[in-house]
Amino acid sequence: MNLTQSLFVIALLISFSAFFSMAEISLAASRRLRLRQMVDDGDPRAERVMKIQEQPGEYFTVVQVGQNAVAILGGIVGEGALSPVVAGLASHWWEPATAQTIGFLFSFTVVTSLFILLADLLPKRLSMAEPEALALRVSRPMQWCMTIFKPVVWFYSKAADALFRVLGLSTIRDEKITYEDILAMTEAGAKAGVLAAQEQQVIANLFELDTRTVGSAMTQRDRIAFFYQDDSDDIIRARIAEEPFSTYPVCAGDIDHVVGYVDAKDLFQRALNNLPMKLRDEGLVKKALVVPDRLTLAEVLQQFRQAHEDFAIIVNEYSLVVGVVTLNDVMSTVMGDLMGPVDEELIVRRDETSWLIDGITPIEDVERALLLDDLPHADEYETLGGFLMVMLRRIPRRTDKVVWGKYQFEVMDVDSYRIDQVLVTVVDPNKVADSPLPPATTKLPA
Missing domain, CATH: 3.10.580.10 (CBS-domain)
Structure with missing residues (x-):
């Protein structure tokens, strides 16, 4: 092939590789709920995509075989087309052996860059932006490819299934939707401005009804x-x-x-x-x-x-x-x-690094306000006062302090053994060590 024909073949191979890249990412990124809505609207292509998602093994086998075969072929064609031309030009200034090396490196760099940019990054970013729309378009051609390359697909699929069985991994996609998935979607919606922050918090609070006593x-x-x-x-x-x-x-x-x-x-x-x-x-x-x-x-x-x-x-x-x-x-x-202002706020933010919190404040509200996770012995108390009692292993007194993470909890007022107010301040965790954890099996002294 002459140079023009070789460049045409390279462009064709890049197109094939881009198609396989879009097919891969669009299927993986397609949202099940969006596809279900399309099925309810009467789009048969969405149902086809959902069936492929349930058993995607053969689909991704075709994608990988196609991408790797096209990439290898593109390297061979590119090296054969560009290396002689560049080596011929370089031979005017360098020795033939050096010119050959320069020609090889040039062809390798150009062909690899074209495949990375046009056959990988560009189509994959496009697929992430519109996954469902692209998945609907490529599903039919991919089914044709799965039929044409069925023997090859069968061989590699069986080999992959055998490896999965050896490793004890599942090949079936889990489509169960958990409350964490819904909360993640609402948080993303709040960040995107689709949901107001208060609306997102209401949804999160609803899921806490099953865990808050x-x-x-x-x-x-x-x-x-x-x-x-x-x-x-x-x-x-x-x-x-x-x-x-x-x-x-x-x-x-x-x-x-x-x-x-x-x-x-x-x-x-x-x-x-x-x-x-x-x-x-x-x-x-x-x-x-x-x-x-x-x-x-x-x-x-x-x-x-x-x-x-x-x-x-x-x-x-x-x-x-x-x-x-x-x-x-x-x-x-x-x-x-959304219920309106209350007579007395349980959590009052004084400034950027301190809060005044009532001792009866539910620990879930404290964790949310301070962005805290995994407080110790969380199943042993329900309020901030209970947290301090568990950490101190006695009835807290005024000026008692507990440090956890980057926060210091200082008891400011106690009324008849009830912790009335706690001052929470941000401290440097590198300078102040966490308070020692109490034993999990002991009970509070009488």
Whole structure:
């Protein structure tokens, strides 16, 4: 072949190699959900691509055979076409042996560069940008290639399958969609501006309903506003004015003996009608839903739905009341800032390197605010105060400090053994060592 014919063959080989590159990347990058939408819209090509994705072995065998064969052939043709020409020109200045080497290096560099740029980088970037559209176009020609090269494909496929079996690897693509996949998609959508940051956070919070326990959303025992059965009208009015809530537990003797709950609206109606607010009246006090403190928020929602209630008393394994939770508390956990401002922020950012956090803040919210992962003994506590107790192995006192990662947690205020405020600051992990980990099997001292 003369030089013109050789260059034409090289261009043709580059085109073939580019086709195989696009076929490879477009199939691998095609999103299953997008293809499913195309199938639902009546595009048979999308169904063909999905079937290939389920068993892609023969498809990729054709791609690899084609790419390697074309690349080798391109090198042979390029070396035969360009080396003599360049060697002839170089022989005017160098010895024949040196000129031959220069000709070989020149042809190798030019042909390799053309294949890398035009047959690899360019088509693969194009395939990453529009994977589904290109996969639909190349699927039919690739099926023809799979038929034409079936004997070769069969040989290499069997050889590859044998290697997979020896290595104990699966050849079937796992199409299960996990919640991590969905969260990754929503995070990408938020970064791209398709989703607002608050919308993305709502989706993430929804998935946490199955992992967060009711303790992360409930009103703690020491903050519960409740009535005794024998409270007078004046006491009830004063309590409502001091601590206005929509629902109040009604107790007999102490908070651990809950007999029911009363709605504030029912008390208002009695007050407007000049009727006594007797909390022993069975028509006024309703039976309370009681749930264990180990339930997840998703399970609490299920309990609300089954009981047609929106208020529940939370008890521990010793039948002691540890808190109360409402449907609004659960929805606030999901909706976050979209529910509107709250009376008291649990996490207050003071500046770029410090936060003031309430001790009852759910540990999931702390991890999210500080971008923390894998806190030690995470299954032993639910709040920031619990984390400090586990790390210190005693009831924290004012000025106690715990260092973990790049953060220092300093107890600022303790109220009746309850950690009220914690100052979190960024420290240099190279200068301050992590606090020692407590043993996993020991229990907190009494």
